[in-house]
Amino acid sequence: MRIYDLQQEVYNLLKEKGFPIGKDNFNVKLVLLHTEVSELADAVKKGRIEDYGQELADIIIRLLNIPIMYPHWGDIWNGGTFIDIPEIKCNDLWEGMLNIHREISKLNGTDTDKLGVYKIFALTKGLSVFLGINLEYECIKKMEFNWQRPYQYGTANEKK
Known part of the structure; x- marks a missing residue:
């Protein structure tokens, strides 16, 4: 699958499920990207190996929002x-996750972010390779799974 095709699918999902797309939501998108890395850290901490793949996917899907x-x-x-x-x-999971957090923190909402987004993808891929x-x-x-979820899933406005 081409990454751009996945990015377009993420775009379509955002529109269909009622999530904001514009760059006026840049800060929100970055914080939510950090939370995805933190959710992976929580899965690692709690030994929920079965969740690692889903959490890595969430990082990529959120990353494609940028x-x-x-x-x-x-x-x-x-x-x-x-x-x-x-x-x-990466040499271990914690180093890998820390490096992703560091790269997210460097994003500033300008065209120079293209390289940072690419690097975060490569770091996340490195973690996935490390984990097999x-x-x-x-x-x-x-x-x-996300396509099956309700309108504005995971928010206070979720339609049940």
């Missing part, structure tokens, strides 16, 4: 697939 806010960026993945993105290796998890498969599976 380029969606800047349509003029186009396909920053250059037609690439998950295989084409080189992973940034197929990141592409997990993203596809999580998107299928």
